Amino acid sequence: MAATATLPGADFGVDGERGWDEWNPTEETVRPVRGKHRVAKQRNGLARSSAVLGVGVIAAVGAGGMASAQGKPPVSISLPDSIADNLPDAKSLPGVGALLSDKSEDDGAAPATAPLTTAGITTAEAEQGTTDAGEALRARILQQAEQQQAAAAAEAREAQEKAAAEKAAAEAKKQQDAAEAKAAAEKKKAEEKTKEEARKKAEALRLAKLAASYAVPTTSYTITSTYGQAGTMWSSGHHTGLDFAAPTGTPVKAVHGGTIKSAGWSGSYGYRTVLELEDGTEVWYCHQSSIGVGVGQKVSTGDTIGRVGATGNVTGPHLHLEIHTADGTGVDPMGWLRSKGLNI
Known part of the structure; x- marks a missing residue:
């Protein structure tokens, strides 16, 4: 069968x-x-x-x-x-x-x-109405390409954002550094100004203390000739001291405490008194009308040691003041007096 x-x-x-x-x-x-x-x-x-x-x-x-x-x-x-x-x-x-x-x-x-054309279609695609496997494959490829393109765009955007952030951070750091440098410069300038003000203040205090221990050599005066001034009236060809023109008999005072080294007639200087200070500096008082101290006498700041006159080589009553250092070098009396805090 x-x-x-x-x-x-x-x-x-x-x-x-x-x-x-x-x-x-x-x-x-x-x-x-x-x-x-x-x-x-x-x-x-x-x-x-x-x-x-x-x-x-x-x-x-x-x-x-x-x-x-x-x-x-x-x-x-x-x-x-x-x-x-x-x-x-x-x-x-x-x-x-x-x-x-x-x-x-x-x-x-x-x-x-089922028809062969539906082979390879996923359940989700079938639910969306897809019936052609080729079309489904094409859609998948397009979707994958779009995803890759979106990923590449996102990566490029991320790189741009990162570069922008780094640039912004660098610019911010640059500005911060500039601001810090400016602040440091201003701070240094302020500190220097403060130091200068402190120095000036300290100098003013020093001069004030010196002024308390130093005195102007006479009163009611007028400066008529200064140190180093050229002229034929002086044998050296230039003025060696500072002239305080004042009426005859005006008191002459000790600029600082010291010892009377010499007192008497001195040729073209007329009646002269030499006051030696503790550091060896000598103060010469010339053309006096009278001398009120003797050699070896101790005097204090502001003590009267003589009177203004017109003795010696003069054209009128005045006090001729000279300053000599310990080694005998003559210096500008105006500068020296001002260094002691005195207003001349």
Whole structure:
């Protein structure tokens, strides 16, 4: 008894379509072989060939045959019992058994098939109405390209923002450094000003103390000749002291405490008194009308030691004052008196 099988794609009784006849191999169609062992091998080989054929048919249907087979009536194929008995169970074939559900065997319902064009479509894409796998692939590629482009744009934007932030930070640091340098310069200037003011204040205090211990040599005076002034009236060709013009008899005072070194007539200087200070400085009082102290006498600041006169080489009553250092060098009396805090 021959087993009968059907293949999709056959069309019986339809004009213009190719028909398929029932195939029943006979002894004439089977090549005679010798030996039972060889026949068994042939049957096993035929079984294997049939399995390969079944897998090939399934693969062909998966590759596109199913799309063309839809709507075609099944074709019956008769196979000899020897071949049908050796065909493997469809569920045992790799990749095929999973396609057959238990439900189809129980209730006889045919498994649902989908067009090949829907293969590879995800559930989300199907829910969005996508039915074409090529279009879905194209959409995925475009989406991936857009994502890559967006990532590149985001990276470029991030790099620009980073560069801008670094530039802003550098500019801020530059401004901060400039501000700090300016503040430091102003602080230094203020400190220097403060130091200068402190120095001036200290000098003023020193001069005030000196002024308390030094006195102007006379009062009611007018400066008529200064130190170093050139003229034929002086034997040296220039003036060697400072002249305080005042009325005859005006008191002459000790500029500082010291000892009377000499007192008396001194030629062109007229009556002269020499006061020696503790540091060896000598103060000469010349052209006096009278002398009120003696040699070796100790005097204090402001003590009267004589009177203004017009003795010696003079043109009128005045006090001729000279200052000599300890080594005998003459200096400007006005500068020396001012260095002691006196206003001349």
